[in-house]
Amino acid sequence: MNCRHAILQHSIWISLLWITCTTQAQPAHHVEAAPGAAAQATWIWYPGDFEIWLANNMQNRRTERGSFFPPFWKLDNHYVLMDFHKDVELAEPEQINVFVEGNYILKLDGKGFEGTPQQITIPAGKHRINVKVFSRDNVPAIYVKGKTIVSDSSWLVTFEDKEWIDETGKTSDISATVWLKAGSWNFNDPAQRPSAFKLAVQPQSAVATTKNGGSLLVDFGRETFGFIRLHGLQGNGKLSLYYGESKEEALATGTCETLDRVEVNLGSKRDSVMVLSKAFRFVNIQTEGDVTVDSVSMLYEYLPVANRGSFRCSDTSLNKIWDVAAYTMQLATREFFIDGIKRDRWIWSGDAYQSYLMNYYLFFDVPTVSRTLMALRGKDPVTSHINTIMDYTFYWFLGIYDFYQYTGDKTFIQQTYPRMQSLMDYCLQRRNKDGLMQGLSGDWIFIDWANGLSKKGEVSFEQLLFCRSLETMALCANMVNDTKNAELYKRLAADLKTKLFSIYWNDAKHALVHSRVDGKPTDNVTRYANMFAIFFNYFNNEQKQAVKQHVLLNDAIQKITTPYMRFYELEALCAMGEQKYVLSEMKSYWGGMLQAGATSFWEEYNPAKQGAEHYAMYGRPFGKSLCHAWGASPIYLLGKYYLGVLPLSPGYATWVAEPVLGGLQWMEGKVPTPHGDIDVYCSTSKIKIKGSEGTGTLRFKSQAKPSCKGAVIVSKGNNVYEMTVEAGKEYEVKYKG
Known part of the structure; x- marks a missing residue:
């Protein structure tokens, strides 16, 4: 994402901070305690506060040609003041060590200790430990470690805490306090310490350096991210660094998106x-x-997260696409899931929603999902849509429920639910007289980057996402036993779904039309609402087939040129069983980017463009991001619709694998889950499968009766078969594909 308007750009001089290259602080990996071992202590804070603080730091590091470029929305x-407590019961006295980020008072059973002790002894018996912390610049956080008492x-x-004391010294009842x-x-x-967090760094060398008089052109071989290192720098004068995702951008000193300018005054090499x-x-x-530089390298900056998912198949070009998609996700997975690494480095909800889904099939990195969701939501009161974009508010709701389905983390839903309610209240208050969402002052209706795409009136796509968000609210309300509001959200969703079809479905067009303006549905048909309604399962089978033929496979309907919406278009086709067609489209579209020289996938790709035309966007010759998270969608498509794995109940307690070759001769891969992996191999005559947790269902088609030792295969009719996959067991099925 980026500002649609052309930005007035100018250069400023910045000073170079001379620092010694050292390994930067990075989070330790979580280690489960062995039975009987001491529990793991960790730094703790108010949920969401570290995430908001970290997001503020990250999103305000953006520059354009040396100028500070802050986000467009409220931060x-x-x-600043936090109360932590823990009730304990000890069989014997226990000594604890206390570490705090901020000024603090430590209390035991309501009685404060003198000063700010870092070590105290808790007597045997029942006690309440309380730490109250103030910190303006950093997030109030504590770390407590004893034999059995740990911060977690x-x-x-x-x-x-709503605490007060009356004239007799009696402490108030604090039952009204909300504890999380x-x-x-x-x-x-x-x-x-959380306040010292930095991403990890790793030295990397350039693959080529070209000298031309007083300039060096350094090539690192592929898209990357980090700090440039100058070796043997000396002299007096000025140094300018022009960065480029392409060679053309780096050489365009007047129009490249990012640069550094440095004053140098050094008598000896450094x-x-x-x-x-x-x-x-x-x-x-x-x-x-007379400034000179001996050589140039870099410190690659990254979030240490492993690829748990994998995919390989009989098509080498598809393997390359998966590899580049995985690398794109690695680059865009930082403190949070961000959009593009060159330009914004902001957290955009629509981009992040796709990253969550791709993450579940690549990293299964739950902390980055939760950090991103919390940072995007921020605090009450709600004064605008997330990122000021209506559809991005709705994607946030969808991301919450997907988070629960893939992880099974009910605590996150419970603690986030009040902020879900207040955001939904904001949406409900902005409905028009017909109960529909329409852009009001300050609202950005995005949908997609598409020439001439109308945002006027009541857009069907927004109603569709709004309906799904209300359904999500109903599901989450039931999780937290808010039965009254669960019924309300369910009723509102049902009413909106009825309006969606009564207003926008056009029998003659065999589709949902794009919008209603001044009370009249338009005749314009676009792909957006129609493809989402397929995988939301809002259409009946007849409508699905009609939309597939008259919209998704119809070249007369405006085509999509961003990977962002190609993600959903191809998902809808996969949900309709069109894996063979989608395979061809992936090889053409993402393969086309590779043929155009991509080393990571782009924000937008139009095959009709040539050469440096590919790099232009937003009215700027190099405005396009050549490493954009939403370009990595083959990871999700191949994991969910070819390997065919998805959870049927939260946290993969039950799951299904429905492998579809789609024209491949064979494929194999891993899909990560909360506590292990699901391994799938499929050829035209054999399926091998193993799941490390939960109870799985293998569903497949066979032209002849299949067989599998140690399993019962059940015919479901129409050449469809199913068998149960028990955790920890490996199965091999012989069938005829």
């Missing part, structure tokens, strides 16, 4: 590192005066 802050998610926290379970990540060492990390493949380094 919230962490609560079982501690309760609040930002207002503490938030944490994996800062599992007292020296690993090694130096740029202050801000940036995205690039090429760097054009130009010197003035």
